[in-house]
Amino acid sequence: MTDTPKRQRRLSPAWVGRLPSWSLLAAGALVGGLLGGAYGELTPPKYTATSYVIVVPTGQAESGSALGFAQAYGRIATQLAVLTDARYGAGVSVRTLQRSVQAATSPDAPMVAVSATSSRPQRAKDMANAVSRSLTRQANAAKRSTHVELVQFSRAGKPTEPTSASTTVTALVGASAGGLLGGLVLLARPRRPLKDDEPAPAASVPGPAAAADVKGKR
Incomplete structure (x- = not known):
């Protein structure tokens, strides 16, 4: 009895290109928001x-x-x-x-x-x-x-409120930055390759009105 090797799925540009557009933006915003919120929570107020x-x-x-x-x-x-x-x-x-x-x-x-x-x-x-x-x-x-x-x-008085950004602000900033990075990845990802049985987009052929217009210009 021979063991059949199992194929391991690897992250490749083609696999990233098949992801829905909204998933990259949502994932970037989610990760950025979590990191920004954690930074605001762990950093002491100033x-x-x-x-x-x-x-x-x-x-x-x-x-x-x-x-x-x-x-x-x-x-x-x-x-x-x-x-x-x-x-x-x-x-x-x-x-x-x-x-x-x-x-x-x-x-x-x-x-x-x-x-x-x-x-x-x-x-x-x-x-x-x-x-x-x-x-x-x-x-x-x-x-x-x-x-x-x-x-x-x-004279300087004792401050009662912190001047540093709150956890909500850092989370929003992180979510915005993460969404921006997700958008950049979305623009840079490769396009989905065409399948063998998928027809290529046909070239645009001028209609009768456009052909008559071209003939009149000549």
């Missing part, structure tokens, strides 16, 4: 706290100089000298401050916004306030030469 400082000109400075100094202070707010002084008040390392703190300025107002992001709301608040205090101290140490001073405009 909280952001923001502190504001404002540049005020002294008696010897021009009113327009405050805006220029605000742009300069916004660039040095995340520099090593400021963060090294702020690490004691924030209770974290300088490397953590470098990853978590950002500064932004406005082209219309002499104000600097110092934002800190963390998975712990209290830590985000402490980092934002510590960096703004350190920036204010270093800026005011040179106010005799700059003729401007930095004043605390608004």
Whole structure:
């Protein structure tokens, strides 16, 4: 008694080409949604706290100089000298401050916004306030030469809601990306080959009206 070898079905481009069009889109959206939802569920939420400082000109400075100094202070707010002084008040390392703190300025107002992001709301608040205090101290140490001073405009409060994307949003983004990839696979898949007994599409033959029109043009 001889054993007959069993044929193993393998995934091939021809097999993919025989799948229904909707199945690729649905499978891509389903897998992408599951991955996006899992990412949102496993990733801890992030909280952001923001502190504001404002540049005020002294008696010897021009009113327009405050805006220029605000742009300069916004660039040095995340520099090593400021963060090294702020690490004691924030209770974290300088490397953590470098990853978590950002500064932004406005082209219309002499104000600097110092934002800190963390998975712990209290830590985000402490980092934002510590960096703004350190920036204010270093800026005011040179106010005799700059003729401007930095004043605390608004302290950062403890955030109550996360600023990171929710699980629903990450699932929707993943489903959209998965559906897009499924559509790209659908466009790239090979066409279904014709069978031996399947007639080839006939060439279009002009009808009587079209033939008369062509003869008239001649």
